[in-house]
Amino acid sequence: AWQTSVMLSQLTFNEGNIEKAIEHIQLALEKSENAGFVRNIAADLYNRQAIRDRAQGKIPEAKISFLKALEYNPVNINYLANLVDTELFTNNTQEATRLLDAFKPQEEDKAAWHYLKGLIHRAAEETGPSLEEFRASWAAKPTESAAEAIFSAYQAAGNTAARDEWLNEWLKELPNSAKATLVKAMQYQQAGNLKEAEVWYQRNVEISAESVIAFNNLAWIYHEQKDKRALEFAKRAYDLAPQSPVILDTYGWMLVSAGNVREGVAYLEQAEKIAPDNADVKEHLQKARQQM
Numbered sequence: 635a636w637q638t639s640v641m642l643s644q645l646t647f648n649e650g651n652i653e654k655a656i657e658h659i660q661l662a663l664e665k666s667e668n669a670g671f672v673r674n675i676a677a678d679l680y681n682r683q684a685i686r687d688r689a690q691g692k693i694p695e696a697k698i699s700f701l702k703a704l705e706y707n708p709v710n711i712n713y714l715a716n717l718v719d720t721e722l723f724t725n726n727t728q729e730a731t732r733l734l735d736a737f738k739p740q741e742e743d744k745a746a747w748h749y750l751k752g753l754i755h756r757a758a759e760e761t762g763p764s765l766e767e768f769r770a771s772w773a774a775k776p777t778e779s780a781a782e783a784i785f786s787a788y789q790a791a792g793n794t795a796a797r798d799e800w801l802n803e804w805l806k807e808l809p810n811s812a813k814a815t816l817v818k819a820m821q822y823q824q825a826g827n828l829k830e831a832e833v834w835y836q837r838n839v840e841i842s843a844e845s846v847i848a849f850n851n852l853a854w855i856y857h858e859q860k861d862k863r864a865l866e867f868a869k870r871a872y873d874l875a876p877q878s879p880v881i882l883d884t885y886g887w888m889l890v891s892a893g894n895v896r897e898g899v900a901y902l903e904q905a906e907k908i909a910p911d912n913a914d915v916k917e918h919l920q921k922a923r924q925q926m
Contacts, residue, residue, distance in 0.1 A: 636665035
């Protein structure tokens with residue numbers, strides 16, 4: 635019975651042998667006369683095989699497997715997205731366009747379809763059409779991907795007024811966006827408005843507990859305000875990114891500023907080893923050593 639072949643396919647996949655899993659699912663397809671349930675499993679296996687091959691640099695093999703996934707489940711836009719992304723990776727915008735235009739999206743897939751269209755135009759350096767498609771994607775359904783693409787388009791064009799207006803729209807529709815809240819905080823910090831920057835950084839870390847940039851920048855804001863929380867937030871950033879020279883520099887300098895000079899120097903020396911040409915690290919390390 636085909637059910638046995640499906641079970642064997644799942645077992646061999648769990649063992650890490652995706653080729654054997656595909657052999658079993660192909661047998662199940664024959665025995666079940668291409669039952670929809672089995673076709674969906676086959677599509678998923680080919681998609682996984684393609685993702686693996688692409689990660690290993692086997693691009694032609696990946697394309698073949700992505701096509702097989704679409705063959706067995708032609709309405710799955712995620713499989714199409716993987717294939718389009720692979721074509722764009724090889725700068726084949728013509729084939730990416732052909733694949734996308736051949737796909738007839740359901741209503742729930744229109745946002746993704748327009749987003750993919752935007753990616754193709756962007757890869758072809760067609761700025762106007764790409765922005766138009768990203769806006770169409772957002773209109774169909776507000777998503778982080780579309781929002782970031784629109785923001786980046788305005789940024790690249792140097793249109794700061796449209797960029798900032800868009801950021802407000804982004805936050806209005808997706809108030810819990812980790813990316814948007816972080817950008818808002820950084821803008822306030824760059825403008826010297828540390829009070830608002832602190833508010834937005836705090837909001838960002840509430841949304842994303844692993845926001846290294848927010849913890850790091852909050853440490854510097856508190857440091858400037860001579861707030862003892864500077865060391866606490868520097869440590870939280872360090873716990874998340876202990877190999878980053880920027881984070882090591884912050885944590886080391888906060889330790890020095892808190893009176894833990896010897897310990898701080900050790901972290902600053904680690905930062906210098908990783909980034910020997912970083913001027914900030916050099917300056918902080920020199921000043922710290924003078925205090926020893």
